[in-house]
Amino acid sequence: MTVRSPERRVAAPWVRTRLRTAPGAAAALALLVAVTAFLAAALPLVTDRYGDAGLRRALETAGPDRTTVRLFAPPDGFVVESGWQGTDGRGWDGPEASLRPDAMRDSYAAVLASAGRSLPLDPGQSTHGVRTTGKLTVPDPWLSRPDDLPPRFSLVAQHGLADHARLRAGRLPEARGTVTATTRTVEAAVSSETARKLNIGVGSVLHVPGTGRAPLAVRVTGIVDPRAPRGAYWSTDPLLRTPGLVTVPGDPERSRYWIGALLLAPGAAPAMLGTPGGPERYWQLAPSVSALRGHDLPRLTSVVASLVSGPLLRQARTATSPDTEADTSLDDVLADHARLRSAIGPLVSVAVFGTGTVAAAVLLVAGGLAADRRRAELALLRARGGSLRGLAGRLLAETAVVAVPAAALGLAAARLAVREARPSHAVAAAAAVALLACVALPLRAVAAHRAVRVRTAREDVASVRPSRRRTVAELTLFVLAVGAVVALRTRGVSDGPEEAGAPGTSGDQLVSLAPVLVGVIAALVLVRLYPLPLRGLARPAGRLRGVVGPLALARAGRASGSAVLPLLALLTALTTAAFGGSVLSGVADARDRAAVLAVGADARVASLRALPSDLADRVRRVPGVREVTPVGITYFAQPQDGQMTVQMAGVDPAGYAALSRHTDIGPFGPDALRASGDSGTGPLPALASPAVADHYGTRPFAVRLDDGSFVTVRIALVRERTPALGDQDFLVVDRSGLPAHAARPTSLLVTGAHPDGAALREAAGGGAQVRVRAEEFAGHVDSPLQSGAERVYAAAVAAGAGYAVLALLLTLLRAAPERAALLARLRTMGLTRAQGRRLLVLESLPQALLAAIGGTLTAWATIRLLSPGVDLTTVALSVSSSPAGRAVLRTDPVSLLVPALAVVAVTVGIAVAQAWWTGRRGSVRELRAGDAR
Template sequence: MSRPVRQVVAPWVRTRLRVAPGAAGALALLVALAACLAGAGPRAVDRYEDAGLRRAFAQARPDRTTVQVTAPQPDPGLPADRRAAALRPAALERQYASIRTAPGAPLAIDPAQSMYGVAARVNLPVPDPWLPRPSGLPAQVALFAPSGLAEHARVRTGRLPRADRPADAATAEVEAAVTAATADRLHIETGSVIHVPAPGRPPLRARVTGILLPRDPGGAYWSTVPLLRTPALMTVPTPGTDQPRYWLGGLLLPQGAAPALPGTGPDPVRYPFLPPDPGAPPAHDLGALKSAVAALESGPGLRRARAATGDDGTGVTTQLDDTLASFARLRSGIAPLVSLAGAGAATVVAVVLLMAGALAADRRRAELALLRARGAALPALAGRLLAETAVIAVPAGALGLLGALLAVPAGRTGYSVAAAGAVTLTACAALPLRAARAHRTVRSSVPRADLATERPSRRRTIAELTVLVLAAGAVEALRRRGPAGDGLVALAPVLIGVVAALVLLRLTPFLLRRLTAPAGRLRGAVVPLSLARASRTQASAVLPLLALLTALSTAAFGGSVLAGVATARDRAALLAVGADARVAFDAPPPATTTARVRAVPGVRSVAPVGIDYQAKPMDGQDSVPLIGVDPVSYGELADRTGLGAFPAVELRPSGGTLPAIASPSVAARYGTRHPFTVRLQDGSSATVRITVVRDDTPALPGGDFLVVDRAGLAAPADRPTALFLTGDGLSSSALRRAAGASATVQLRAVERARYATSPLQSGAEHVYTAAVATGAGFAVLALLLSLLRAAPERAALLARLRTMGLTRAEGRRLLILESLPQSALAAAAGALTGWATTRLLSPALDLTAVALPDTATVPARLRPDAWSLTVPALLLLATTTGIAVTQAWWTVRRGAGTELRAGDDR
């Protein structure tokens, strides 16, 4: 008896991958790219925020960021030996080791810059006559016994101070050291003896044994108390103009000499100085970091510090919380803008992934319909499609995540994994969900739905109204509360794009029907046929239209944001300089200087200006800057810069009176009807009358001023003290060579570049630009997918029409004209949506945090940018036309044979 033949069934997934390797590769590439971008986004945000926090720490002085713990000397009622023992190095080191653990996580301490020791609370005047006395007052010294002196300084002359025998309050002489800056300004040399007053006993002799050079002068060790490094010329506040001054310098004692400090005055203090590690705290832990600082100042951290010192009088002071608060304000102003761009890019990426699944489902609609007709269960069919997609998408998503982690090595990994996982999950679920929806009913074929004939269902109408209500609520919330709201507020531009897409889908059939009738009266069949074809576009075009409108509105909104940032920086730089370049002099320069500066390459025009800041109108006490100008050149400068433009004839002298241009406050103070006298700083005077009022002027934008013709001023007031230049490619070194070494040169380009050096601001700008570019790139991909989806049907139609006599040129025009109506409508709607989004959201968004530093006074407003509105729309039309031309060329080139083969069911 023969054995039965066992039938081998090929696995579904392997069969599908072998049948369509190109589609599988394209899906893997799409998922890998999307996962890489999604995974890199959160880490890029973390990276620039961390860099911004480190920059905030670096810009703040160590005396503002260091945690300073101070404890009084031990109880005076204790025996002298016990009080001295508490100030010796071993006891101080134990206390320091305990206090270092007082700050809670994530506040990390930089051990390399930390220090501890004993310091005199009161600065003591020393009677030594050889110390400099600028106003006859004796110099004062501050006594410090710091730790780690040998590690943080090198000896220029002499040696480090030592304490050869134990010191106490009765010690008569100690060794000391000073820094080179202190030695040079206070005339201290190696071997000098400084007599420090001590109440009730002879002065303490401090013998200087070494002159030290700090290894890291800017570090927290030397800069927490700058007096350790550099002496200060102090001023005694007294009535009158002459303020008495005296020198104050620091004397550095060995730690073993710390017990001698109680003999010089009351209550020396023990101090650990704990500078934070600027590279340790991540920006996303800012809230915990602020809580740790607060707990250290008046919470559990303070209790731990008091327990370590054994004294309830121990205090903790720091201004680190001010630095953190300033950074938090800047970040809170920047983060919403980045979230808006990220939401738009994420929406476009999600739409493209859904379109890829829809394209695969439509490509296999006959196969899936046949399987359902032969009894395939819908859950089983969806499960096989999910497995088929997951085999491709999961490894591609993991590869994209790995690329993101390698491209952006810093930042949190959890958010990147979640973002890449969301991309992978969307890619896996798109095909099975689309297929399950399309084939939930068993049928032999899928009916075609045309945009011009299909009536929207009741559920679709309800969904569209829901989206409309959400969009209106999000926009209103953003206008009321600002951008610091919930996630719905961040999705406001996306929801506006969704509403625009739904409205356009409703209007498209109506518009196309209105165009079809006039086109039917034209000669030839290409135009009417193309409009008829456009009106029969499938109703599932909502996804590519949503991607296009979201990308266009995001690009227009993002371009307006970037244009607003650039405009604000240009304006701030112009107000700071007054022209493209400014050359200022301490005294009037030689007459040939203007000609030499005008000959510098790149200089287009020069406006000589003389400014007298101490001019006093009506011989009063209030001074108003008087600006003497050449009316022609200065008028051209004001017109070119937009800062108070005026005709040159307005400054033409009339008799002995000089017409003047004044700021509004000066005009209100002195009037515009009658002349008045202005007394200049050199003693001369001029009679002026205000004839023109302007808010700004290039020489002093935003301030009080009087502008007159300098030809009417007496010498030397008629000579210029500054040159205002316009031109391109100006070089500060070339201008300085032409103007002289004593001249001060300011360039507008340099001033503008200074506004973009903040890592937080520049990083946010780069991430924003990348998000907009990502949305635009995936929108083009969505357009390609939509055209690829219709390519087989269009090719078959063109082949049939070719057999009916349609020429190649007519076929090319047919494919091009068929794609233009919807692309033109999408481009117009995208530009209109971008304009509306910008106008609706501009009252709630302030770009100042992104554009300018905290100290800037120039507001940065969001306004629609014409280039950002028109360029993306024109690029969309150009891309659509280019794709249609390429498809038409390829279809016509292939011929009709391959499209009209037997069994063609398209």
């Protein structure tokens, strides 16, 4: 008779029994895994979303004229040097046939099919057609002539005009019969702006010059409005919808003339062969912005390069003409976006790696806590013959039943919260969380119960001696971490990624792992050093008169010796929080500095002409305005030698000096700039830029003002910048010494707490420009990559702080039953409630202080390590060349100290709360619970 294995018969009941026995622990584990899986899965989804949005914003900002790929080729057999004859001897037949709609439609379909397989295209905005490459002068006298110069036009026969335009007047042009190079009359439409600005109406006839023939008469049959004027159909060549004024090159009088476009029917394209415009065929491929994905950036860059000069261009030449060429600025747009992405990626990864390390440490601490809680049970199973494999299998099944569904729930919640992103990375992140949660308890149990023990020896931090294996493992990890940090420091952290748009190079990963590496070093060192002061203080503390101090010190020494993971979690969380706070603070400071330098004050009201005399009083009454400093600016002041042109500002020395101190832009003492009492007898003291000071020195020199008058100045101060004039070559003088015309204020520099921009504009009226510091500050974020990176960074730091608190709670929870029983016993021996609270607080303080001081030092070291090579300019500002210069990482005292103090406060709060709760429950109950344990 076959007997079933006992292990197989009880495997499922074991899992059910354990879940029913400890439903609270199972629910807590499920909640922890679900939240962690949600955060882990949401991170790549959110990163993908803001990466996609950043790429789309980059293309939208660049505009279709830069992002559309244009293919162009001359008509088949068309050679200008041969007297406008086809090279095949058939006269015009070859070129005309290649320009007709059927031939263009077939070639466009082939180009669209080959390119669309690699680059997402928008068929609705992509198009094709024929146009003249040169602008043709139309001499009709009734057309608008700004400087008595005739306008010039391009002839454009673009496919799809009926689908992309609304007819405002007349009808769309048609090609009647078979149009050839000798056709005398064709029909055309114009945009409403072209019609309005060039005085064109329905029925107007424009005479375009011909080549070896009479002028081509172009009759305007319709006026159209674009349906989507900013779309690629109309904006790849903006001349189709909006005419432009062009200045004649080299003309000293800067005469101007209009240029515009006449929209012919596609069938009328052969008529362009009879003009000197040099017709060409073109195919416009507009990318589908909504279909582009940020993670495809390297592939998109490769595809665009292939379209411009690669295999895709060869395929296009096969479908169109051997002479086809391509032109686009899309590759430059993608390269600029890749540089922004590669600069932002490593900084965000610092927070992601730090928070991920903290979360992983918390999961491992939770598994270790569960193993310690069930130490007696698992030891009994091993003593009764249970195998390590069987024990690990049961614990793995028990944990997987809870962790896997919880991780799946977290993944589903993340997918519901963040749609339209790649699911693969989210699934991998959630699976990693589930795997770590499943193996934490079995691995800890296997490590603790490798040998069968009946009695467990003390494992407190003050008495335990680490094993040789642990020492070797810690030394190995320590050496690897130190080596990585040294390599990072010697290599420099500013090395960019080797591949544009791919922030996953080894250098970037090393930068991102720096806080974790420093945290590992600090945790290993602190755990080794922590017992030394406890052992040293144990004997002197025994001679103290009170009982609470020596007992608390002894209790601190009895803490668990396996404190590396909780300490690592706390140190990494504190380091990440301090680093993240310093990054966010540095970004805010850089933006604020750039805004101050751009405005020169908290707000500026400026005009090229003198402002009304009562405007300063009106501005002072605006909410938020504290002080108004009038400044008269001469924009083209010229020193007498005529070698340079400078800007001169006439100011009130006292008010302007106060403004300079407030903005920290070239501060100075007002006495050095104040004019003497006899203003007409001596030179005016001046504050100058370095270039002006180097050129003129300290000798007096005359300066010619805009109105032709002269003033004599002498340079008394030199500053790199000044609030009124920025970083141009400048002179600043006391306006009381200037002529009345130059002394009139043209700008008002406003200081105050958040001046109201709308109220300032209302007070200034329409004749002055108003710039507000707060608006300039907000304007430095122009890409979703920047704003998304900031939000991800803030969320990662907040999540890391939450996990740090949870690690602290788990660490204290491990000793909570023993502490409760101890307090109950001591209460029966006469310990008061106040003494009990002090005992728990003093017992918890050494570990809390260890984490707080270690975290502060670790964060400071990490910031000092990374700051020389971390450039925050790309994250902070909308342009790479900022007037504020390079934004670097600096230590933020608030971010450094507040998290550390929070750790101490949470520890003390938990100790006080536990003492209060234990006092409420009563000593008898706690004694029984302690005895049971």
